Amino acid sequence: MTVTERQMMAGHNILSGENIDAIACVPDAQSMARGACPSLSAPMITGDGLLVRLRPKTPGLTIEQFRALAQAAERHGNGLLEITARGNLQLRGMTTESMAGLAADIAHAGIIPETGVTIETPPLSGLDPLEIADARNLAALLRQQIAALDPQPALAPKLTIIIDAGGRLNLDAISADIRLRAARAADNSTIWDLAVSGTAQTAKVIASFPVEQLAIIDLLKALALLGPRARGRDLDVDSLRMKYRSLDVSALGIAEQHVSPIGIHPLGSDHLALGLHPSFGQIQAKDLLRFIAIAEAAGASEIRTAPEHAMLVLGLGVQAAEAVQLAAADCGFRTRADDPSNHMDVCAGAGACASAFYATKSAAADLLDLAPELLDGSLTIHLSGCRKGCAHPANSAITIVGAPMGYGVVVNGSASSEPVAYIGKEELKFALAEMNRRVRNNKVAGESTKECLTRLGTDAIVTALRQG
Numbered sequence: 489m490t491v492t493e494r495q496m497m498a499g500h501n502i503l504s505g506e507n508i509d510a511i512a513c514v515p516d517a518q519s520m521a522r523g524a525c526p527s528l529s530a531p532m533i534t535g536d537g538l539l540v541r542l543r544p545k546t547p548g549l550t551i552e553q554f555r556a557l558a559q560a561a562e563r564h565g566n567g568l569l570e571i572t573a574r575g576n577l578q579l580r581g582m583t584t585e586s587m588a589g590l591a592a593d594i595a596h597a598g599i600i601p602e603t604g605v606t607i608e609t610p611p612l613s614g615l616d617p618l619e620i621a622d623a624r625n626l627a628a629l630l631r632q633q634i635a636a637l638d639p640q641p642a643l644a645p646k647l648t649i650i651i652d653a654g655g656r657l658n659l660d661a662i663s664a665d666i667r668l669r670a671a672r673a674a675d676n677s678t679i680w681d682l683a684v685s686g687t688a689q690t691a692k693v694i695a696s697f698p699v700e701q702l703a704i705i706d707l708l709k710a711l712a713l714l715g716p717r718a719r720g721r722d723l724d725v726d727s728l729r730m731k732y733r734s735l736d737v738s739a740l741g742i743a744e745q746h747v748s749p750i751g752i753h754p755l756g757s758d759h760l761a762l763g764l765h766p767s768f769g770q771i772q773a774k775d776l777l778r779f780i781a782i783a784e785a786a787g788a789s790e791i792r793t794a795p796e797h798a799m800l801v802l803g804l805g806v807q808a809a810e811a812v813q814l815a816a817a818d819c820g821f822r823t824r825a826d827d828p829s830n831h832m833d834v835c836a837g838a839g840a841c842a843s844a845f846y847a848t849k850s851a852a853a854d855l856l857d858l859a860p861e862l863l864d865g866s867l868t869i870h871l872s873g874c875r876k877g878c879a880h881p882a883n884s885a886i887t888i889v890g891a892p893m894g895y896g897v898v899v900n901g902s903a904s905s906e907p908v909a910y911i912g913k914e915e916l917k918f919a920l921a922e923m924n925r926r927v928r929n930n931k932v933a934g935e936s937t938k939e940c941l942t943r944l945g946t947d948a949i950v951t952a953l954r955q956g
Contacts, residue, residue: 549792567774607649619655685719764822767829841873874890
């Protein structure tokens, strides 16, 4: 039993600090959260019906549970399943009448949705021998501590906490309101870097804590005092640093090298994880069911979802994993970490969603064919059928958003941002080809597409679009 497990059983309040009144907070009119995430109890209305986002309590689902989920998506929705950029499952196309049946099938499969504050841990947490500590145990303890608060704090619906103990597939690139990241102290003990508002590289570090002194509960209470829309960026970082000034701060801002979840990941002994990417983050239930049958026959026992729209298959031996990897390509999966399509976020699009103004998957195929220079992995291109930006609510380097008369092109913004230019319905292919030519002809040795476009500036993109 780990130290954390013993403390959980003893009920020790190791996550709470003291003197919440000492934390000064700075409210910001621009830091208001959007609405709550869609869930089984509160689905979201979209252009193709109701959408449900599902975060199971367990790290993954058994093969039988995943099969039941795919069957439920086909039976009660339009059969389209998605894995989001943060690794959540989404089911699309339900109706008001079909929701009860969907909920019953999910419950019958033993899939229990997570509720309350979103707490994310790396997808291989508990299995990866490269982890510094057990992030899942700490996450379970934090949920226990939050549940014990009386009264319960009213927190922003989208507030997110990340607890990252490292390993192959860390969460450095995922943004969070509050993040804990494990590190080794000089005496080889584990310490946790606490930071707010951002990725591992951009978050503002508060202090480094031993596990017995973590102060997340204090931060949650401070956010609750600000009101139900307050986010991590509303906390006064200087005041927090003053409060914990006696605690050393380690270099959280140095992100680990990124490892794609796609591929075969050794986990010590004979264990491994096979990472796959549904094409454009989406897959039809019939194709998923076909894949599940192949994976089960090869010995797979569990499937976990992961950031970057990925899926991790567990329980396979090396030869079986290689065979399943080959078969996955015929079931609608991308199997290579360097596949250019991994660098696109694509919504359901016209034909699947009534809100979309264009067929995003067809545009994605054109992008792959006509503009490979844009997909070198240094940036992400978002193809959004409308201004809602369901596939990628955050900013992207380039977003092509559907409009009544064609397309709007957004640079370093989201689908709801003001486009720098509009192009007509018949001009997208020409514009993509011209943007590709512009990057190819202007890149210098060793320069990425992102660096090239940054150097050329937005005007160069606008000029390319007009010439296209």
